[in-house]
Each structure stands twice: as structure tokens, then as C-alpha cells.
Amino acid sequence: MLIKTGIPTIEDIKSVFPSEDRINKGPVAVIECYQEIPCNPCFTSCNRNAIKDFADINDKPLIEDELCNGCALCISACPGLAIMVVDGSYSENEVLIKIPYEFLPLPKEGDTVKGLNRAGEYITDVKVIKVQNPKSFDKTPIIHIAVDRKFLYDFRNIKVEEV
Amino acid sequence: MKHVDIAVIGGGPAGLCAAISGASSGAKVLLMDRSEKLGGQLIKQTHMFFGSEKQYASVRGFDIADILLDKLNEYKDNIEIMNNTNVLGLYEDGVITIERNEKYEKIKPKSIVVATGASEKVLAFPNNDLPGIYGAGAVQTLMNVYGVKPGKRVLMVGAGNIGLIVSYQLMQAGVEIAAIIDASPTIGGYLVHASKIRRMGVPILTSHTVKEAIGRDCLESAVIWKLDENWNPIDGTEQEIETDVMCISVGLSPLSELLQQAECKMKYIPELGGQTVLRNENYETSVEGIYVAGDVSGVEEASSAMVEGYLAGLCAAQKIGFKHKNYNELKEDYIKQLESLRSGPIGHHIRSGIEKVMGV
Ligand code: SF4
Numbered sequence: 190m191l192i193k194t195g196i197p198t199i200e201d202i203k204s205v206f207p208s209e210d211r212i213n214k215g216p217v218a219v220i221e222c223y224q225e226i227p228c229n230p231c232f233t234s235c236n237r238n239a240i241k242d243f244a245d246i247n248d249k250p251l252i253e254d255e256l257c258n259g260c261a262l263c264i265s266a267c268p269g270l271a272i273m274v275v276d277g278s279y280s281e282n283e284v285l286i287k288i289p290y291e292f293l294p295l296p297k298e299g300d301t302v303k304g305l306n307r308a309g310e311y312i313t314d315v316k317v318i319k320v321q322n323p324k325s326f327d328k329t330p331i332i333h334i335a336v337d338r339k340f341l342y343d344f345r346n347i348k349v350e351e352v
Numbered sequence: 353m354k355h356v357d358i359a360v361i362g363g364g365p366a367g368l369c370a371a372i373s374g375a376s377s378g379a380k381v382l383l384m385d386r387s388e389k390l391g392g393q394l395i396k397q398t399h400m401f402f403g404s405e406k407q408y409a410s411v412r413g414f415d416i417a418d419i420l421l422d423k424l425n426e427y428k429d430n431i432e433i434m435n436n437t438n439v440l441g442l443y444e445d446g447v448i449t450i451e452r453n454e455k456y457e458k459i460k461p462k463s464i465v466v467a468t469g470a471s472e473k474v475l476a477f478p479n480n481d482l483p484g485i486y487g488a489g490a491v492q493t494l495m496n497v498y499g500v501k502p503g504k505r506v507l508m509v510g511a512g513n514i515g516l517i518v519s520y521q522l523m524q525a526g527v528e529i530a531a532i533i534d535a536s537p538t539i540g541g542y543l544v545h546a547s548k549i550r551r552m553g554v555p556i557l558t559s560h561t562v563k564e565a566i567g568r569d570c571l572e573s574a575v576i577w578k579l580d581e582n583w584n585p586i587d588g589t590e591q592e593i594e595t596d597v598m599c600i601s602v603g604l605s606p607l608s609e610l611l612q613q614a615e616c617k618m619k620y621i622p623e624l625g626g627q628t629v630l631r632n633e634n635y636e637t638s639v640e641g642i643y644v645a646g647d648v649s650g651v652e653e654a655s656s657a658m659v660e661g662y663l664a665g666l667c668a669a670q671k672i673g674f675k676h677k678n679y680n681e682l683k684e685d686y687i688k689q690l691e692s693l694r695s696g697p698i699g700h701h702i703r704s705g706i707e708k709v710m711g712v
């Protein structure tokens with residue numbers, strides 16, 4: 190249970206995922222913020238109004254999938270690192286997943302790294318497609334990872350082996 | 353004896369904001385802090401803050417310290433800063449005594465904002481004095497102020513926001529976290545923090561506490577055990593965990609000695625961390641002219657500490673005749689910000705604590 194272990198259940202995860210149809214159309218944000226906390230940078234960072242107006246700062250973010258274009262601006266604005274962008278239009282067998290990653294060493298484009306689930310367990314090897322770390326991301330780099338479709342609901346982190 | 357309009361004791365988030373607010377109202381402010389560098393705990397915070405834009409959400413703690421110091425600088429004609437200054441006493445007649453450069457001095461302000469923050473609670477278990485057992489604040493100071501790793505493998509005790517954040521920072525510094533344990537049956541900190549640590553592979557064990565620490569000259573391992581629903585340890589559930597650093601993060605209590613000395617009315621309020629000073633809506637205590645802000649007025653997040661500082665500084669200035677030209681709007685805005693930060697389910701215990709401190 191999330192509140193005891195920090196690991197969301199598959200029901201938790203599916204409750205915040207857009208439909209697979211929407212995911213297959215192109216990049217879209219997935220916001221895993223399951224608890225009401227006083228926080229709203231996801232909402233203020235989105236300039237497409239894809240995240241519904243917060244009536245109260247403790248509201249949970251609600252995303253309108255059709256307005257979101259997966260621009261990923263909200264990823265590095267979120268202090269909880271709770272947001273990723275998934276893109277099911279990437280290739281037939283793989284989805285492209287953009288995750289925040291604040292550890293050194295950063296992976297390099299083209300690397301194969303270990304793909305981890307939400308418990309930090311190894312699930313499969315994954316490929317690093319792109320590493321974005323501009324100043325505007327304020328030290329929260331975003332890593333684009335190609336992941337086998339069957340791990341869409343499992344993959345959430347990477348492990349980069351030190352060389 | 354030195355005379356000033358407002359004396360602010362403590363240069364953390366609350367004290368900085370109180371000084372800015374008092375000075376922007378036109379009062380001459382004296383800001384005192386025991387450290388070399390102002391900013392309090394902010395300078396050790398490498399994570400992005402929560403809250404809204406008004407409390408610098410999404411900005412990292414140490415960058416917020418710089419933003420506040422820049423603002424302070426805008427009012428430099430109205431603010432005198434005394435760093436490396438220990439405030440020794442606060443007397444009923446409003447006189448403050450300090451020690452600075454090995455000299456003893458007296459200050460008589462017209463009003464005072466006490467923003468001394470909080471101290472860490474300790475945990476009792478056999479051998480809890482072994483070298484290698486630290487408070488979370490000390491670990492953060494070593495790592496983020498001096499760039500020193502405290503050890504190789506840490507057992508974090510406490511899954512509140514501080515325990516979770518310090519664990520994450522330790523991992524970023526390349527230190528392994530053996531586990532995070534907490535006696536409570538649920539994680540106390542924000543779940544988004546817990547999840548980002550858990551997905552790095554760190555187990556979070558709720559309903560667990562320390563049975564004993566083991567080591568000859570320093571910490572070598574720790575025995576933890578499980579608690580039942582009545583918080584009693586269950587025999588036979590002991591696990592020995594190899595660790596050279598145990599980091600204790602089991603909560604904070606207001607650092608209120610000066611307020612007690614000044615004979616401000618206090619009350620034991622567990623929701624706010626222990627002995628807490630009574631105050632009114634303006635953050636004025638039962639002693640006229642003594643205001644409080646930040647963790648000393650009840651332990652909360654830094655975002656509320658900053659807003660409390662702005663509010664207390666504004667009111668402390670108004671009290672002695674320096675009314676900010678936008679006093680009414682500002683005051684209303686600060687009160688609204690505080691209400692909204694405390695309004696959700698997470699703020700429930702804060703709200704119930706605050707009900708008990710109000711009314712002097
Ligand atoms: S990915 Fe871009 S469009 Fe979608 S919610 Fe985030 S900021 Fe808005």
C-alpha cells in the first residue's frame with residue numbers, strides 16, 4: 190500500500206494513466222500525485238491549461254489529456270518528481286517515456302541501462318534516447334527512454350551503473 | 353544600550369521575511385543570527401520547495417535563501433545584520449542581551465520578532481550515544497554545507513518529510529540507504545517524496561523502531577523490530593542491519609527558551625511539536641511587543657514559516673507606528689496564504705494545534 194511502503198498499486202497507477210488510445214496518439218503527461226498536499230507548480234508551469242485550475246492549493250492535479258501535448262515542461266517543475274510523459278506513437282514495440290532523473294552519473298544517449306519499477310526492482314534493459322539538462326530545468330534533467338510496450342505500467346526509473 | 357525599532361532573533365526563512373517586512377514598512381530592523389551565513393536551514397535544502405509561487409514553489413531551498421537575501425539587500429538602509437551573534441537573554445522589560453565578538457551587549461528594541469526555529473527530538477534506545485548516530489540536521493550540515501559524506505550506509509529513522517528528503521540527498525551524494533524506518537503505521541511525509549526514494553530501491557518500513565545500536569567504538573549495526581497496532585514491539589521480529597550511520601529524524605520541537613524567559617504564556621501542544629507559545633492572529637504573544645514566526649511558533653513547513661515571518665514583521669512594525677502603505681492588503685494576503693497552505697488533509701493536525709495556541 191502506497192501510504193505504508195511508498196509503492197503505488199497497479200489500481201493507483203491505472204487511475205491516473207490516460208487511455209491507451211490517447212497514449213498511442215502521441216506524448217501525454219502522467220501525473221502520479223495521489224495525495225492532497227499544498228502544492229501547485231504543475232498547474233502553474235503548464236501553458237496549455239491542460240492541468241485543471243486548482244480551486245484549493247491542496248487539490249490533486251487533474252489533467253485533460255486532449256489539451257496536453259506532452260511538452261514535458263511540468264516534469265522538472267514538480268518538486269515531487271511525480272510526473273512523466275509517455276508516448277505510444279514512438280514505435281511498434283516500444284513506448285517512449287520521459288522521466289526526471291536527479292542522480293550522477295547521468296546516462297548518455299545510446300546507452301543501455303537497467304529499467305526499474307516503482308519498487309526500484311530491475312524489470313528489463315532499456316535504451317536511452319535523449320538526455321535533456323538545460324539551465325531552465327534547474328538541475329532536474331529529463332531522460333527519454335525507449336521501453337518495451339509490455340512494461341508501460343511498470344517502468345518508472347533507471348539505474349545507471351558507474352564505470 | 354543599543355536602541356532599534358524591531359529586533360529579529362534568528363535569520364532563517366521566518367526571520368529573513370520578518371526583517372524584510374519590518375524594513376519595508378519603514379522601521380529600522382536589527383537582524384541577529386548565531387551563524388556566519390544567514391538563511392538558517394534553507395541553505396542546506398537542495399530540493400525544490402512545495403507550495404505555490406508566492407512561497408517560491410519549485411525553487412530549490414538554497415536558491416530561495418539567495419532570493420530572500422537579495423530582497424533584504426534592497427532595504428539595506430533600514431536593516432542592520434549581526435551574524436555570529438548569540439542571543440543570551442530576553443527579559444520581561446524587553447531587553448535583549450547578546451554575545452558577539454566575545455563581548456556582552458544589551459539591546460532595547462521597541463518590538464521583537466522571535467524566529468529561533470526548532471530543535472531536533474531525540475530517540476531513547478540502548479547505545480544511542482555511539483559515534484555514528486546523528487540528527488538529520490547534522491547530516492545535512494555535513495553534506496550540504498561542508499561537502500562531507502557522513503558514512504557509507506545509513507539507517508534513516510523517521511519517514512516524515514525531513515527523513516525522506518535527507519535520505520534522497522544522501523543517495524544523490526552517493527551514500528547507500530539501508531532502509532528508512534518509522535514507528536508510525538503510515539508514512540508521515542509527502543508520498544511523492546516516499547515514492548521517489550522507494551523507486552531507487554530503498555525499503556520503507558513503517559511500524560518499525562530501533563531496538564538497540566551495536567558497536568564497540570562506533571556504530572557497526574542496528575537492531576530494529578516491528579511494532580504491533582498498539583505500538584508495542586513484537587518479540588522475534590528483530591532484524592540486524594549493518595550500518596555505520598544512523599540518522600535520527602523523529603520530529604522537531606519549538607526552540608522557545610527565550611520566550612519562556614520573557615514569561616510569554618506557553619502550552620504543551622503535541623501537534624505543533626511540544627511546548628508552544630500562545631499568540632494572537634498577528635503572531636503577537638502574551639507579552640506585548642514580542643512576536644513570533646516560523647517553527648518556534650509551531651513546527652510546520654518552511655513555506656508557512658516565510659509567510660508567518662512576513663506577517664509578524666508587518667504587524668510588529670505597525671504596532672510601533674510604522675504602518676506599511678499596503679498594510680491591509682498585505683495582511684489579508686498573508687493570512688489567506690497561510691490558510692490555504694494549511695487547508696488540506698495534511699494540514700489537519702496543524703489546524704487543530706493552532707486552535708489551541710490562539711487567544712492571548
Ligand atoms: S506535458 Fe506540457 S502540456 Fe502536458 S501537462 Fe505538462 S506542461 Fe502541460
Ligand code: SF4
Binds near residue numbers: 220266
Ligand atoms: S507539482 Fe508535482 S507534487 Fe506538486 S501538486 Fe503537481 S504533481 Fe503534485
